[in-house]
Amino acid sequence: MDFTFKEEQQQFADALRRWIDKDYGFEARRKIIHSDAGVSDAAWSQLVELGMTALPVPEAQGGFDGSAVDMMVVMQELGRGLVVEPYFATMLGAQFLKLAGGQEALLEQVASGSLKLACALGEQQSRYDLADVATMASPSHTITGTKTVVVHGGQAGAFIVSARTRGAQREREGIALYVVQRDAAGVTVTDYRTLDGQRAATVRFDGAQATPLRGGWDVLEAAADYGNTLLCAEAIGAMDAIFAATLEYLKTRKQFGVPIGQFQALQHRMADMFIHLEQARSMAMLAAVKVSSDDAEERRRVASAAKVRVGQAAKFVGQQAVQLHGGMGVTDELPAAHHFKRLTMIGLTLGDVDHHLERFAHEPGFTAGQ
Template sequence: MDFSLNEEQAALKESVRRLCDRDYGFEHRRGLLRSSEGFSRELWATFAELGWLGAGLSDDEFGYGGGPIETMILQEAFGRALVVEPYLSCAVIAARAVAALGDAAQKAELLSAIVGGEALVSLAHNEVGMRGNDGAITTVAVSNGNGWRISGRKGFVLGGPSADFLLVSASTPTGVTLFKIAAGAPGVEVLAYHAVDGRRVADFVLNDVEVADDAVIGPVGGALPGIELAVDHGVIGLLAECVGAMDAALWLTRDYLKTRKQFGVTLNTFQALQHRMADMLVETELARSMLLRGVAALSETDPAKRRAGVSAAKVQVTEAAVKVTAEAIQLHGGIGVTEEYIVGHFYKRAVLARGLFGGTDSHVERFAGHPRQAAA
């Protein structure tokens, strides 16, 4: 199998790495996290101008003819620089949900706005107690004749604090239905906070939020397959981010050991530390291979095979990411645990990734064909 990039993909990889190296230094990132929104609107507009917000979407999806490979390229570079802009939540997960479920008019409206950087959209699907089971939804939507009334609570919504629109999943008599809701609509309460890696996330409390019938995205009661597909794309994007973080932590540690001295010699001359660096390299390359396996799984027409491939990649990559970034901290010593040094922030990103979209246990169970049931 040929894993080499074509000319356009190679150019995308070069452009995103060049921008992150030039404009996304660690101190710049720290400044963004302390800002009111937690990311740069100016940089988001640049992403749109460069075509990155539509790089992972096909021409029919109002994108630029790409797919999961383009998403992987971007997310790996974003993981290396610890980018905090809501690319994963908006341009990957929300966009994929609309592409999978929306009708022609909804795709034209929402996807073109996402790709053009004109609207930030987040999928509000996760709930407390879901534990990786996408069907365990307690938010309820009731038809009132002229539209729908939605009540419930969504937790840990990526990109939620800055979203213009939410794609809210809710239980209806015939199954799970997806609704488009303005983030500032009456009855929507936003509870924003920081994730462990510093990015902004939010819980949303929906108190009898009323929407019209045209707010329904996709078939009434039939949204779950599209949501699961969108989340699987999000998982693979997250894993690419992990591989980027692992790779950056690995080579940052190599450079540190080449300069830090102990007993009159640099640390890279100690054989025990060389062995640990070799183990980190092996784990990183294995994770990269599993990422490619996960990307390939997204093309499976059988949802069960797709889910199994994605879950296998999720377990392997996130566990390896936590291991490699933790080793990087240990090999740096005391400086590795300071807020002012970047290596500890790679670990925080890896720890967050391990728990997002279902933890290790739920994905092992999904891979084995026995998804975790909702908590009683």
């Protein structure tokens, strides 16, 4: 499979990498995550200036109408650079708006960088089942309920919220989508830092007024698959970085008077890491190509297969990197430790390996005779 990006895509990636190397290095990032805000307004402004927020937005709303493959280029660099700004949450929210349609004004704000979004989908009891929704929506479009682990919920100006209008708690029928403004009456946000340095929030809605979006479960599922595609791309960037750091360490760390990279056993482990990484890269690219497919069954299969393979690779590559670095592999001072934490959190976002393996197995055609 050809992983060569187009010239303009590579230029986009190069511009983003230059900014990260110059202004968003490891020490700069540590200062940001330990600040009260946990994010940087200056960094967000730079992402806007580079055109990152406009990339997936339709041209009619001031964007570049970028594809999922274009977004893969960006997410890889953000993963490599451990960027903690609310980019993923906002772009996932923008995908909801695009799929629902009729939200041109909000998309224009996203493209300009003036609006950050967060997707309030999960609940305390739901784990990875996005259909397990207890939050209720009234006929007058008021929302009551609590959403948990809302990625960058504390930094958002508006929320994409799943709520139930009818049906039992785990039924897909009756799920509707809404936009709720952060400053709406009845919205309470509790912000906190996660183990990978990102931010998340518990968001409580007490009769908060909402704007309904078109579409229900179908839009929710399609947007979640798109989100998983972005996460897979970010994981590839993080694994690229952790692999390169481990290889460099093996070349410089000496034992018995020679670099430990000369030991054949460690060379074999690096080869295994490389194989896992390249297989994951193949699946991430396939997901980026297929996530916009008109065939919903194909989209679901590929998105879940990618999340499974990337999740397996992330665990293997991360664990091997920590072991090959020795005790320092888990220290806060080493970027590899932070990459491993981020890879772990990616694996737990929008469904882990077991969840997507089960989802893949339940898709038509998996069992012989279907």
